[in-house]
Amino acid sequence: MEKDVIVALDFPSANVAREFLARFDGEARKPFVKVGMELFYAAGPDFVLELKTKGYKIFLDLKLHDIPNTVAGAVRSLKGLGVDMLTLHASGGREMFMRAREAVKDMKRPPILLAVTVLTSFSDVGRKEALLGENRSAEDAVYHLAHLALQGGADGVVSSAMEGKYLREHIRQSFPLVCPGIRPAGASAGDQKRVVTPADARDIGVDYIVVGRPITQAKDPVAAYKAIKEEFLGGSQ
Ligand SMILES: O=C(O)c1cc(=O)[nH]c(=O)n1[C@@H]1O[C@H](COP(=O)(O)O)[C@@H](O)[C@H]1O
Numbered sequence: 346m347e348k349d350v351i352v353a354l355d356f357p358s359a360n361v362a363r364e365f366l367a368r369f370d371g372e373a374r375k376p377f378v379k380v381g382m383e384l385f386y387a388a389g390p391d392f393v394l395e396l397k398t399k400g401y402k403i404f405l406d407l408k409l410h411d412i413p414n415t416v417a418g419a420v421r422s423l424k425g426l427g428v429d430m431l432t433l434h435a436s437g438g439r440e441m442f443m444r445a446r447e448a449v450k451d452m453k454r455p456p457i458l459l460a461v462t463v464l465t466s467f468s469d470v471g472r473k474e475a476l477l478g479e480n481r482s483a484e485d486a487v488y489h490l491a492h493l494a495l496q497g498g499a500d501g502v503v504s505s506a507m508e509g510k511y512l513r514e515h516i517r518q519s520f521p522l523v524c525p526g527i528r529p530a531g532a533s534a535g536d537q538k539r540v541v542t543p544a545d546a547r548d549i550g551v552d553y554i555v556v557g558r559p560i561t562q563a564k565d566p567v568a569a570y571k572a573i574k575e576e577f578l579g580g581s582q
Pocket residue numbers: 353355381406432461463464465466503504505525526527535537555556557558559
């Protein structure tokens with residue numbers, strides 16, 4: 346399976362995102378980028394289409410979570426963007442994933458539907474506080490949500506790399522594992538609680554790491570991106 350570093354474009358406007366991406370213009374390959382809620386709500390589908398036209402691979406991270414009928418409609422509305430990956434919250438349940446899968450079934454190149462399990466910003470205490478009656482370990486909660494979503498028709502899973510080994514051991518089918526909450530040694534965690542270094546993510550068998558602030562807030566974002574990519578992919582680049 347392909348492995349890559351996905352850069353989270355968590356910026357307030359299309360212009361700020363364009364300025365950031367211009368730094369990579371001299372590079373041989375455009376970075377794989379993630380457009381999340383902040384940029385999508387500010388810049389809208391037009392900016393996603395602009396990135397697509399420019400040849401970027403796009404992970405559209407809108408974390409859809411609603412009743413199955415509404416999510417199916419949202420997925421249909423997003424079909425024209427031609428994105429490579431799309432997130433939905435695993436806690437939306439099996440039927441929500443079945444309807445999302447059905448909504449993309451006529452597409453020649455449907456997006457990889459990714460199930461977001463337990464957010465990497467949750468510690469055990471925070472998760473138990475937010476999810477009533479939740480007494481499982483993080484690993485077991487992630488496994489349960491991932492298994493349910495994959496059964497419903499998700500293609501892949503988003504979790505912290507901390508649960509990656511457990512998922513690989515307990516879920517027999519092969520699936521893309523996408524992990525945010527990545528911090529090079531010594532980097533500030535910010536609001537992330539379950540963090541892993543790029544090298545450890547590689548050793549765990551993660552397919553894609555998602556990295557925002559350690560690249561976007563770096564003095565030299567291109568150098569930071571390259572260092573993280575080298576740490577994650579090593580000689581396999
Ligand atoms: O779905 C995601 O991408 C996601 C899931 C998750 O559990 N944790 C998480 O941080 N993310 C996203 O990954 C990115 C991480 O950004 P940094 O913490 O700045 O590296 C952000 O854009 C988050 O929205």
